[in-house]
Amino acid sequence: MSLAEGTAPGRMDRGAAGGDDAEMARFDEIMAADGRIEPTDWMPDAYRRALVRQISQHAHSEIIGMQPEGNWIGRAPSLKRKAILMAKVQDEAGHGLYLYSAAQTLGTDRDTMFEQLITGKARYSSIFNYFTPTWADMGSIGWLVDGAAICNQVPLCRASYGPYGRAMVRICKEESFHQRQGFEILLALMRGTDAQREMAQESVNRWYGPALMMFGPPDADSPNSQQSMAWNIKRFSNDELRQRFVDMLVPQAEVLGITLPDPAIAWNEERQSYDLGDLDWTEFHEVLAGRGQANAERIERRREAHEGGEWVREAARAYARKQAEAADAAEAQVA
Amino acid sequence: MASPGESGGREQWPLWEVFIRSARGLSHVHAGSLHAPDAVMAVRNARDVYTRRNEGVSVWVVPAAAITASDPDARGAFFESPQGKDYRHATYYSEADAVRHL
Ligand SMILES: [Fe+2]
Ligand SMILES: [Fe+2]
Numbered sequence: 001m002s003l004a005e006g007t008a009p010g011r012m013d014r015g016a017a018g019g020d021d022a023e024m025a026r027f028d029e030i031m032a033a034d035g036r037i038e039p040t041d042w043m044p045d046a047y048r049r050a051l052v053r054q055i056s057q058h059a060h061s062e063i064i065g066m067q068p069e070g071n072w073i074g075r076a077p078s079l080k081r082k083a084i085l086m087a088k089v090q091d092e093a094g095h096g097l098y099l100y101s102a103a104q105t106l107g108t109d110r111d112t113m114f115e116q117l118i119t120g121k122a123r124y125s126s127i128f129n130y131f132t133p134t135w136a137d138m139g140s141i142g143w144l145v146d147g148a149a150i151c152n153q154v155p156l157c158r159a160s161y162g163p164y165g166r167a168m169v170r171i172c173k174e175e176s177f178h179q180r181q182g183f184e185i186l187l188a189l190m191r192g193t194d195a196q197r198e199m200a201q202e203s204v205n206r207w208y209g210p211a212l213m214m215f216g217p218p219d220a221d222s223p224n225s226q227q228s229m230a231w232n233i234k235r236f237s238n239d240e241l242r243q244r245f246v247d248m249l250v251p252q253a254e255v256l257g258i259t260l261p262d263p264a265i266a267w268n269e270e271r272q273s274y275d276l277g278d279l280d281w282t283e284f285h286e287v288l289a290g291r292g293q294a295n296a297e298r299i300e301r302r303r304e305a306h307e308g309g310e311w312v313r314e315a316a317r318a319y320a321r322k323q324a325e326a327a328d329a330a331e332a333q334v335a
Numbered sequence: 336m337a338s339p340g341e342s343g344g345r346e347q348w349p350l351w352e353v354f355i356r357s358a359r360g361l362s363h364v365h366a367g368s369l370h371a372p373d374a375v376m377a378v379r380n381a382r383d384v385y386t387r388r389n390e391g392v393s394v395w396v397v398p399a400a401a402i403t404a405s406d407p408d409a410r411g412a413f414f415e416s417p418q419g420k421d422y423r424h425a426t427y428y429s430e431a432d433a434v435r436h437l
Binding site: 040041087090091094097098101109110111167170174313316317319320323324 | 347348367368369370372373376383384387388404407
């Protein structure tokens with residue numbers, strides 16, 4: 001828990017108790033006025049639980065999200081591309097950290113969240129359970145996956161929970177280069193040989209649908225959305241965000257010269273928006289249920305990294321302990 | 336050292352609050368927090384996490400456990416004094432509105 005976020009020691013569980021009517025009324029008032037809740041404020045249990053779930057899922061996505069791109073750093077086609085990819089992956093690690101910090105202010109410690117991730121109890125975005133067989137996939141991830149993430153995240157800068165909103169502001173600032181570098185990877189391929197253009201198109205064909213599913217199921221099948229929107233921890237519905245994303249993508253795809261793999265896409269003059277076809281939600285639920293291409297591999301890699309790093313953490317702890325003991329001894333001698 | 340928000344049997348790295356000065360002449364401002372085994376590592380990690388794009392020229396780290404905060408329950412009473420004392424703001428003095436350079 002972050003003290004400078006305004007939390008007094010030992011007060012973590014205050015909000016866990018039922019809270020009286022006055023506290024509930026005050027909370028409702030803040031929600032109605034689109035105000036902010038800070039860690040020391042009273043909040044309903046359900047709000048706290050929903051936040052921990054949402055923020056930690058988001059943090060896990062950033063952390064697992066390093067893998068599909070991390071595995072291309074060594075194979076990226078130039079030193080510049082390697083450096084860019086490394087900077088991006090490093091950003092994602094930072095995003096995970098900002099979000100874990102925000103979740104911790106709600107009283108859930110980081111080890112618990114790590115544990116939930118590597119034991120498969122916690123979810124992360126299904127998009128990271130797809131393989132990245134070609135270099136063009138680095139372009140598609142930046143353009144489509146980071147693009148969808150940005151679309152999702154910008155409204156969350158105004159989330160009702162203070163530490164979450166502040167983390168999102170920082171993240172959004174950093175994300176903007178992610179999407180652009182992906183777009184430019186695809187653009188470079190589209191300006192290349194026939195084989196390169198084909199590679200870019202084939203990659204977008206694979207990522208387009210899954211990226212659109214990042215916004216979650218259609219509104220009619222998203223039972224928790226209503227509550228999250230009332231709490232201002234979700235600002236727009238899944239379908240609204242998806243529509244907004246597609247409206248941005250279509251002109252960008254034209255610049256690239258890439259065809260979005262949905263023949264139903266057509267401008268709707270009346271709605272001033274693009275119509276789009278149905279997505280394959282069976283696939284979405286399959287991946288969500290753990291039967292995607294890479295679910296097992298991603299968790300296994302995460303577990304290896306976490307457990308393999310234990311000796312480093314232990315060594316750092318031992319070093320800090322010894323330094324502190326030496327400082328204490330020196331002080332005792334002076335006294 | 337135990338920090339608030341940390342629980343469980345395993346000894347964890349303490350929590351540090353990070354403050355960044357973005358340019359000379361400006362104050363250090365709270366940027367976020369991180370876990371680190373000691374102050375030296377905390378400063379290094381803070382550099383890596385919070386200043387990857389020239390956001391800072393100086394970093395402070397403070398053990399979160401060393402910060403004393405005002406009591407959130409007593410917020411009303413604690414910050415009561417300025418209430419009703421509008422005369423502490425220049426805008427209170429409206430008679431002077433029309434007068435230039437005042
Ligand atoms: Fe990110
Ligand atoms: Fe990103």
